[in-house]
Amino acid sequence: MNPSGHAILLKGISFGYGAAGPVVLENISMDIPPRSVTAILGPNGSGKTTLLRLLLGLLVPRKGDILLVGKPKDHYSPREMKQLIGLVPQEESIPFDLSVIEYVLLGRAPHLRLLALPKEEDLRIALESLESIGLAGLQDRLLPSLSGGERQLVTIARALAQETTILLMDEPTSHLDLANRRRVLQVMRALGDMGKTILFTTHDPNAAAAVADHAIMLRGGRVLAAAPVGEAFTSKNLSDTYGVGVEVIQIGNRPIVLPL
Amino acid sequence: MPTYEERVRSSRMVLAWGAILLLIFLSGSLFLGRFPGPYITPLSVLRDNEMAQGVLVHLRLPRILTAFLLGMTLSASGTVFQMIFRNPLVDAGILGVAPGAAFGASLAIVLLGGRTATVQGCAAIFAFVGLAGSALLARRIRLGDWVLRLVLAGIAVSALYTSGAGVLKYLADPLRQLPDITFWLLGGLWGITWPDVVQILPVVVPCLTILYLMRWRLNLLAMEDETAFSLASSPGRERLVMLLAAVAATAAVVSKAGQIGWVGLIVPHITRRIVGSDAQQALPGAMLFGGCFVLLCDDVARTVLTGEIPLGILTSMVGAALFLILLMRKDLKVRR
Numbered sequence: 001m002n003p004s005g006h007a008i009l010l011k012g013i014s015f016g017y018g019a020a021g022p023v024v025l026e027n028i029s030m031d032i033p034p035r036s037v038t039a040i041l042g043p044n045g046s047g048k049t050t051l052l053r054l055l056l057g058l059l060v061p062r063k064g065d066i067l068l069v070g071k072p073k074d075h076y077s078p079r080e081m082k083q084l085i086g087l088v089p090q091e092e093s094i095p096f097d098l099s100v101i102e103y104v105l106l107g108r109a110p111h112l113r114l115l116a117l118p119k120e121e122d123l124r125i126a127l128e129s130l131e132s133i134g135l136a137g138l139q140d141r142l143l144p145s146l147s148g149g150e151r152q153l154v155t156i157a158r159a160l161a162q163e164t165t166i167l168l169m170d171e172p173t174s175h176l177d178l179a180n181r182r183r184v185l186q187v188m189r190a191l192g193d194m195g196k197t198i199l200f201t202t203h204d205p206n207a208a209a210a211v212a213d214h215a216i217m218l219r220g221g222r223v224l225a226a227a228p229v230g231e232a233f234t235s236k237n238l239s240d241t242y243g244v245g246v247e248v249i250q251i252g253n254r255p256i257v258l259p260l
Numbered sequence: 261m262p263t264y265e266e267r268v269r270s271s272r273m274v275l276a277w278g279a280i281l282l283l284i285f286l287s288g289s290l291f292l293g294r295f296p297g298p299y300i301t302p303l304s305v306l307r308d309n310e311m312a313q314g315v316l317v318h319l320r321l322p323r324i325l326t327a328f329l330l331g332m333t334l335s336a337s338g339t340v341f342q343m344i345f346r347n348p349l350v351d352a353g354i355l356g357v358a359p360g361a362a363f364g365a366s367l368a369i370v371l372l373g374g375r376t377a378t379v380q381g382c383a384a385i386f387a388f389v390g391l392a393g394s395a396l397l398a399r400r401i402r403l404g405d406w407v408l409r410l411v412l413a414g415i416a417v418s419a420l421y422t423s424g425a426g427v428l429k430y431l432a433d434p435l436r437q438l439p440d441i442t443f444w445l446l447g448g449l450w451g452i453t454w455p456d457v458v459q460i461l462p463v464v465v466p467c468l469t470i471l472y473l474m475r476w477r478l479n480l481l482a483m484e485d486e487t488a489f490s491l492a493s494s495p496g497r498e499r500l501v502m503l504l505a506a507v508a509a510t511a512a513v514v515s516k517a518g519q520i521g522w523v524g525l526i527v528p529h530i531t532r533r534i535v536g537s538d539a540q541q542a543l544p545g546a547m548l549f550g551g552c553f554v555l556l557c558d559d560v561a562r563t564v565l566t567g568e569i570p571l572g573i574l575t576s577m578v579g580a581a582l583f584l585i586l587l588m589r590k591d592l593k594v595r596r
Contacts, residue, residue, distance in 0.1 A: 058489050078493040087490035095346045096482065096537035101264045109480050109491040114498075115473045117540060123264065140263055162491070 006067070007166055007197035008032040008055065013064035015047075015054060024050050025221045028064070032199060032214070034165070037192035039208030039229075040201045042218035043242050048201035049090075051218070052168045055199070057081055069165065082110035086159035088152075088169040094143055100154050101139040104129055107161030122161075129160035133187045149180025156187060167191065169200035173207050185211045205238060205246075205257040217241040233257065271541035274534060278548035282328070285555050289324045290316060292563045299563060323452045327558040327571075328551040329464050330449070330513045331523060335531070335550025336471050337506035338524025339543050343482040344499050345411055351524030352510045355410070356390025356417035361514045362445060363421040366428040369440045379444070380459075380515035386421070387511035391503065393417045405485060447518035447572025449558055460512045467509035471543065474502055478539035520554070520572045522579025527553055529586060553578075 013028040025047045032038050040048045053059040055066065057073065066073040068084060076084060086107070094103070107129070108122040118126075130139055133153055138146070146154065152172060159167055172188065173181040189211045192198050202208050208215055208229065215232040217224040218241070225237045233255040238246040245260035291301050295315050306312050338351040345354070352358040364386030368379040397413035404412070425445075432438045480492050481499050488495040514520070531545040554571075557578060561569045 053486070056486070056490060058486065082491060082493065085490070087486060089484065089486050092484055092487060093346075094483070095348060096343065096532065098479070098537050099264065099267070102479070102536075102538045106480055106483070106491060109477075110493075114477070117476050140267070159490075 005033065006031050007034040007036075007069055008199065009065075009067040011065040011067070013054065013061045013066065015050060015059060015061045023221060025054070025061075028221075028223055030216055030223065030226055032197065034069075034197050035192070035195045036213045037188060037198045037211050038200070038214040038216060039212035040199065040216050040218060041203070041205055041208055041241060042201075043203060046218040046241075047221045048203075048218060049170055052087070052170055052199070052201060055166075055168060056085060056087055079110060082162070082164075084164055085166045085168060086162040086164040088155050088159050088167065088172060090170040090172075091175055092151075092155060097142045097144055099139070100130070100135070100141050100143060100146070101126060103143055103154060104139075104158045104161050107158040110162060125163070126157075126161045129157040130154075132160065133157055133190075147180070149176050149183055152176060152180070152184055153187060156184070156191075160191075166197045166199070169198065171202060172200055173202065173204065181207070205233070205242075209233060209255050209257065219243075229255065267536060268541070271535040271545070275541065275544055275548060278545065278552070282548055282552050282555075285552055286324060286328060289327075289555060289559050290320055292559050293320055294563060294566065298566075318453060322454045322457045323449050323558070323562070324555065325457055326449055326452045326460070326513075326516065327555045329457075329460065330517050330520060331527070331550040331552070331554025332468060332547040333464055333509045333513045333550075334520060334523040334554070335527035335546040336468055336543060337510045338550075339528040339531070339539065339546045340471060340478065340502050340506040341524070342528055343478050343539060344503060346482055346484075347411060348529065349525070350411065350414075351522075352507075352514075353418065353521070353524075355394045355414040355507075356421055357387045357507050357510055358514060358519060359418040359421035359425070360386040360388070360390025361511055362519055363425045363428070365444050365515070365518070366425045366432075366441050369437050369444070370428045370432045374437065374440060383515040384508075384511040387507055387514065390414075390417055390421060391507050443570070444518040445572075446570035447520040447575075448561065448568060448570045449517055450562070450568050452516065456516050460516055463512035464509045467505040467512075468547070470505040471502060471509075472547070474498070475543040476538075476540045478502065478543060482539075518572060521576040522583070523550060523554060523575050526579040526582050526586075530582065533586075 010028055010030045013025060014023060015025040016023045040051060042048050050059065054061055068076065104126040105118045105122060108118050108126065112118065127139060130136055133156060135153055135157060138150065143151065173184050176184060185207060188198060212229050215229045216226045217232065217237055224241050225232045233248050235246055235248050238248065238257055247258045247260055248255050249258065292299065293301055296305060296309060296312055301312060306316060334352065341350050341352065341354065342348050361383040364382035365379045368374060368382035372378050372382065394410060394414040394417045397416065398409040401409040401412055403409065429438065429441055432441055477498060480488055481495055481502065492498055527550040528546045531549050532542050535541040535545040554575065557574045558571055561571045561574050
């Protein structure tokens with residue numbers, strides 16, 4: 001199905017808002033292998049979220065090619081794109097009190113025709129998605145009654161119900177407390193081990209070190225480093241990325257990043 | 261805590277009861293009126309009095325149907341506006357739809373001779389212009405996301421229309437035209453006959469059918485732009501289709517009934533309390549309850565006093581009272 005062996009391949013992508021706006025991303029190339037967890041690291045404003053929006057198709061690059069699972073992005077219909085890539089947004093506000101299962105069912109939309117209602121089968125898949133990340137008991141609670149961590153996990157469950165091979169996550173842990181952050185990171189790792197290709201942005205290098213196989217470091221719209229986490233996490237790379245002195249220590253086989 | 265299946269089942273029950281209630285209201289309303297005697301018209305009178313039969317067939321029946329369609333349309337479009345703009349506090353008043361219709365009608369009355377067809381046509385055209393103006397302005401505004409921009413643009417367009425209508429009222433002949441404008445702005449169904457029903461049905465029925473068929477999609481379109489885009493093939497186009505259907509149906513009924521306030525705001529709220537927020541149930545629920553609500557208000561409007569009470573005044577009074585009761589309930593969750 002995918003002889004070239006990548007889930008996402010970017011070749012020389014440049015992007016800026018409007019025709020004459022300043023360049024946000026410049027000459028970005030990267031190769032994301034399938035069934036891996038990849039972190040995009042960088043300070044605020046480095047172009048991380050823009051990169052996710054380009055992959056999603058919400059923005060169109062000025063230059064360069066995007067290949068998804070061996071085929072140029074343009075070869076997919078909008079519907080096929082939505083069956084291929086799921087999104088877990090940073091923090092989603094929902095103005096109406098949907099129940100958890102009603103919300104997770106929305107993930108089935110790319111598999112339903114325009115005027116169709118969700119069927120038994122869709123309900124089963126939605127329940128399984130909740131179960132797979134340990135939220136089986138929550139399906140009938142209303143969204144506003146959930147904690148921040150639970151809401152983030154429910155959003156992940158919605159993206160899982162979409163049954164995509166690629167999952168994009170925008171700052172999945174940035175607004176969570178320690179316990180919830182750990183829980184979300186464990187779920188992300190488990191999904192990676194189950195064979196999903198996960199690409200997530202974070203400004204927290206320790207979150208990246210905890211779950212990611214690969215790290216891509218962005219600064220000012222350019223790639224500074226792209227390598228397996230063990231290689232990419234050097235004091236120099238991280239200092240260059242964040243613009244502050246950084247020390248990396250090893251605890252077990254995991255790098256821990258300390259700003260100086 | 262009910263399961264999803266139980267919720268769906270119980271909402272279906274509520275909707276079925278709503279439909280039965282509506283049928284009772286519809287048939288009951290036939291026997292209410294002020295001819296030949298006030299309040300209730302007994303069956304025996306209907307059997308013997310040809311005039312009463314005529315009133316029932318030619319005046320009451322079309323009026324009852326129109327009241328029902330009016331309530332359904334305002335509530336359905338209110339639900340659509342609230343969900344697509346992710347704002348529980350909007351209805352046709354935002355987006356310049358209703359103010360556009362009001363301005364168009366006033367314009368027709370003051371400057372274009374005030375024939376019925378002209379008034380209705382102008383109301384519909386300016387309701388659309390209100391939507392289009394809001395949408396175009398929203399693209400130019402440089403503050404907030406799409407939803408907020410559209411609401412801001414709608415507020416500005418509505419204000420322009422309202423001041424325009426003010427100028428027209430100022431210009432209007434106080435003896436001939438001003439009463440017409442005022443009457444229309446207050447809203448009511450006193451002049452409705454079969455030709456009116458025949459004129460609105462071909463617009464309202466297809467539009468409401470589109471909204472009904474897309475009801476589950478409405479949940480998706482109520483998500484933030486990024487999420488909606490990651491799930492729906494072309495959320496922009498789907499939003500536009502639903503908005504156009506809502507505006508077209510609203511303009512059609514408003515052009516006959518004038519300004520009927522608060523229905524599109526309060527009915528979707530109450531419906532969500534009863535059947536939940538999932539539009540799969542909330543949209544048909546709003547249609548049913550909205551139909552019942554306006555029908556009841558119109559029964560009161562045409563029966564209680566010798567003279568007609570303007571329907572818009574009644575719906576606003578009841579709506580505002582219900583709204584305050586809803587907002588002051590202790591079990592209301594306060595969220596940011």
